[in-house]
Amino acid sequence: MxxxxxxxxxMLGYPGFAARCKxxxxxxxxxxxxxxxxxxxxxxxxxxAARHIQTSLGTFPGPAAVxxxxxxxxxxxxxxxxxxxxxxxxxxxxTAEKLAADPNYxxxxxxYTGKATFxxxxxxxxxxxxxxxxxxxxxALPIGIAIGLNQTMNSMFNxxxxxxxxxxxxxxxxxxxxxxxxxxxxxxxxxSKSFINSMLTxxxxxxxxxxxxxxxxxxSIPQDWVNVSxxxxxxxxxxxRKIVLPAAVPMIFTGMxxxxxxxxxxxxxAEMLAQNPGLGKFVWDExxxxxxxxxxxIMVAVLTIGLIGFxxxxxxxxxxxxxxxxxxxxxx
Amino acid sequence: xxIILDISQVDxxxxxxxxxxxxxxxxxxxxxxxxxxxxxxHSGCGKSTVLNIVAGLLxxxxxxxxxxxxxxxxxxxxxxxxFQNHSLLPWLTAYENVELAVKQVLGSRMxxxxxxxxxxxxxxxxxxxxxxxKLPNEIxxxxxxxxxxxxxxxxxxxxxxxxxPFGALDALTRAHMxxxxxxxxxxxxxxxxxxxxxxxxxxxxxxxIVMMTNGxxxxxxxxxxxxxxxxxxxxxxxxxxxxxxxxxxxLRFLYEKQRKVEPIHSxxxxxxxxxxxxxx
Numbered sequence: 001m002x003x004x005x006x007x008x009x010x011m012l013g014y015p016g017f018a019a020r021c022k023x024x025x026x027x028x029x030x031x032x033x034x035x036x037x038x039x040x041x042x043x044x045x046x047x048x049a050a051r052h053i054q055t056s057l058g059t060f061p062g063p064a065a066v067x068x069x070x071x072x073x074x075x076x077x078x079x080x081x082x083x084x085x086x087x088x089x090x091x092x093x094x095t096a097e098k099l100a101a102d103p104n105y106x107x108x109x110x111x112y113t114g115k116a117t118f119x120x121x122x123x124x125x126x127x128x129x130x131x132x133x134x135x136x137x138x139x140a141l142p143i144g145i146a147i148g149l150n151q152t153m154n155s156m157f158n159x160x161x162x163x164x165x166x167x168x169x170x171x172x173x174x175x176x177x178x179x180x181x182x183x184x185x186x187x188x189x190x191x192s193k194s195f196i197n198s199m200l201t202x203x204x205x206x207x208x209x210x211x212x213x214x215x216x217x218x219x220s221i222p223q224d225w226v227n228v229s230x231x232x233x234x235x236x237x238x239x240x241r242k243i244v245l246p247a248a249v250p251m252i253f254t255g256m257x258x259x260x261x262x263x264x265x266x267x268x269x270a271e272m273l274a275q276n277p278g279l280g281k282f283v284w285d286e287x288x289x290x291x292x293x294x295x296x297x298i299m300v301a302v303l304t305i306g307l308i309g310f311x312x313x314x315x316x317x318x319x320x321x322x323x324x325x326x327x328x329x330x331x332x
Numbered sequence: 333x334x335i336i337l338d339i340s341q342v343d344x345x346x347x348x349x350x351x352x353x354x355x356x357x358x359x360x361x362x363x364x365x366x367x368x369x370x371x372x373x374h375s376g377c378g379k380s381t382v383l384n385i386v387a388g389l390l391x392x393x394x395x396x397x398x399x400x401x402x403x404x405x406x407x408x409x410x411x412x413x414x415f416q417n418h419s420l421l422p423w424l425t426a427y428e429n430v431e432l433a434v435k436q437v438l439g440s441r442m443x444x445x446x447x448x449x450x451x452x453x454x455x456x457x458x459x460x461x462x463x464x465x466k467l468p469n470e471i472x473x474x475x476x477x478x479x480x481x482x483x484x485x486x487x488x489x490x491x492x493x494x495x496x497p498f499g500a501l502d503a504l505t506r507a508h509m510x511x512x513x514x515x516x517x518x519x520x521x522x523x524x525x526x527x528x529x530x531x532x533x534x535x536x537x538x539x540x541i542v543m544m545t546n547g548x549x550x551x552x553x554x555x556x557x558x559x560x561x562x563x564x565x566x567x568x569x570x571x572x573x574x575x576x577x578x579x580x581x582x583l584r585f586l587y588e589k590q591r592k593v594e595p596i597h598s599x600x601x602x603x604x605x606x607x608x609x610x611x612x
Contacts, residue, residue, distance in 0.1 A: 222419075224415050224417065224419040225419060225421060227389055227407070227413070227415070227419070228415075228419050228421070230388075230389060230406075230407040231387065231389075231407045231408065231409060231411070231412065231413050232409060232432070232433055232436045232437065232487075233406075233407070233408055233409065233436070234436060238436075242432065243421070246421070246423045247421075247423075249423070325422055325423035325467070326422070
């Protein structure tokens with residue numbers, strides 16, 4: 001091997017070229033080939049195991065069956081899109097006819113009410129989780145800063161946080177549902193109740209990691225920076241804005257990443273029970289449906305949920321890399 | 333020369349779980365306008381505590397500090413501090429760190445153009461114009477300390493407080509920084525209190541060296557006038573009998589009169605002194 005390398009070196013007249021190729025090869029192997037091998041192993045074990053699991057809905061789906069269902073879902077989406085397009089063309093034609101017959105005809109546009117397709121459900125889930133997360137963020141930052149700055153506030157709120165933090169979304173949901181039904185009574189609601197229920201449940205569960213991390217970040221500001229602020233006689237507001245908040249940014253981001261992970265996990269459960277038309281409802285409907293394809297379709301949803309969760313986490317990490325001054329804390 | 337700062341019979345006690353710890357007892361010191369004073373002593377003798385009381389970051393248990401006829405109760409930009417580990421805000425560039433101070437302290441008196449010029453002037457003074465828009469973790473330790481000094485100078489303080497400003501730097505960088513500081517000082521004639529435990533640094537930079545006794549209950553031991561002519565050149569001074577004599581006096585105070593009696597095995601343990609340092 002080494003003779004080969006020195007030979008290519010001499011041939012290319014460019015020492016270091018071969019070494020660099022070797023390094024590149026090593027990186028490719030480590031970053032691409034090994035993970036791919038891991039995935040292949042998983043697929044094989046899954047495929048072998050699936051054949052031996054008999055359920056009331058037939059054999060447990062292996063990778064091939066799941067792939068087929070994924071394709072089915074795409075086909076269904078395209079069909080549904082076609083149906084919607086057809087519906088609108090027909091409506092437009094009829095309106096044109098009526099207008100031709102009677103110029104005073106008042107145009108009525110009806111929207112298409114087909115069943116939600118898989119991509120639409122993904123979008124609903126994303127919108128719900130991000131809304132819930134945003135609500136949690138808006139609440140968590142001021143609470144976290146207040147607790148971090150003030151020892152008394154910390155002593156006051158800490159027991160409450162520790163008690164509410166481990167509560168499952170499934171326990172919150174009935175309460176949220178009943179309260180929302182009682183409070184959110186509008187003639188023409190801008191948001192459906194199922195959306196509000198899921199969103200608030202997500203917010204309630206994803207609030208805590210952000211509160212705790214913000215508080216810890218604020219409380220652990222180096223004394224030197226506080227002294228700088230004291231020597232400059234910064235006002236309380238400027239102290240928070242110019243010293244405390246930027247100093248806590250790395251910890252706030254850590255909290256946000258944890259919270260977003262929690263939010264996405266909680267969302268699926270919340271959607272199942274609240275019947276919010278997202279991925280959670282999709283899984284629940286397929287479970288109730290019980291056709292021979294259901295397990296495969298649920299498996300597609302499981303993989304999609306995992307993939308989106310991963311992408312959300314990566315997006316958050318990238319955001320942290322762009323916005324946080326502490327690049328070291330955003331390395332993983 | 334008029335007295336600008338009067339540290340008058342200051343006692344400092346810290347409450348510890350095992351009762352109160354007397355860090356300083358009856359510290360008395362008067363400093364004239366434009367004077368460069370070094371505080372030297374063994375680590376843990378309360379040098380930083382004195383500085384923090386003058387800065388207003390700590391409140392003396394007894395006695396008080398008077399600056400220009402006014403007693404000090406809280407920190408303020410009239411007593412700018414150069415912190416030991418630079419204390420630059422890591423999310424702001426060198427320029428922005430100085431700008432934050434200038435806007436806060438002089439913002440009401442300057443328009444935005446004057447602010448920019450004043451920030452640039454101070455960065456130029458410490459020879460940091462070339463790296464003005466770099467973040468603190470992109471520049472070396474010496475450069476960070478330069479920016480820290482620029483930030484303190486930009487506040488136009490009555491008195492500049494330096495807490496072991498070059499303690500964390502390597503010997504060559506430290507020498508370079510001392511030379512820069514002498515050039516700046518020659519120009520601005522600030523009143524400075526500097527804490528150090530480097531004997532050469534103290535003799536080279538100071539007009540007076542205040543030598544502190546060991547704690548607990550540390551106080552001013554001896555005061556040494558440094559009458560070497562300015563500007564001073566470190567190479568020329570190496571063989572100067574006046575310089576070597578002063579240096580010997582400081583060393584004699586530290587290692588004969590105030591020899592730190594400390595058994596080797598307990599040296600690694602936490603002393604009350606080191607605790608006090610971290611509290612300061």
